[in-house]
Amino acid sequence: MPDITWEQPFCQDASNCFRIGTDEEGNAHIAVAGSEEHHITDSVEALRTLIRDIKAGKADHLL
Template identity: 60%
Template sequence: MPENNITWDEAFCGEGNSCFRLGTDAEGNGYISILGEEDRYLTDSRDALRNLIRDIKAGKADHLL
């Protein structure tokens, strides 16, 4: 994947070993990665990532964590 200037947030850790990091870049793209593997990430628009986080917090995607 191309090199980006990603600003990573603190890790979010669920039960067990499921630790994730969220990040953004200057162009408004959102990123999600497993803690410790920030060089391997998924990317999407900031709006798409924001909606995913809202759904997780609302309990709509508990199976992801």
Template identity: 70%
Template sequence: MSHITWEEPFCGEGNNCFRLGTDPDGNAYIAVNGQESHYLTDTAEALRTLIREIKAGKADHLL
């Protein structure tokens, strides 16, 4: 397994914090802050697509 480089935590209202990370192999990771050993992973392009779709409002129905 490659080394994951984590970004600083992103925290929304109520201190719901998560972190994004990448590795040298081009994989992307999402984890709850403080629980980085339990992450979701996919390609960096999949993470970009997810973020774009969320910003476009396609996940608003989940809120």
């Protein structure tokens, strides 16, 4: 498993918290806060787009 540097959790409300992380190879990782061992890995731009879409209400059903 790569060494991931996790950022502080981002919380929409108390029940919807997730964390973004990066590794030495420049990959981005996203996980539900507290469950970082089960995460999704993709490019930084792909995960950034996902988060922007969620914040814009395009994918609020995912939260």
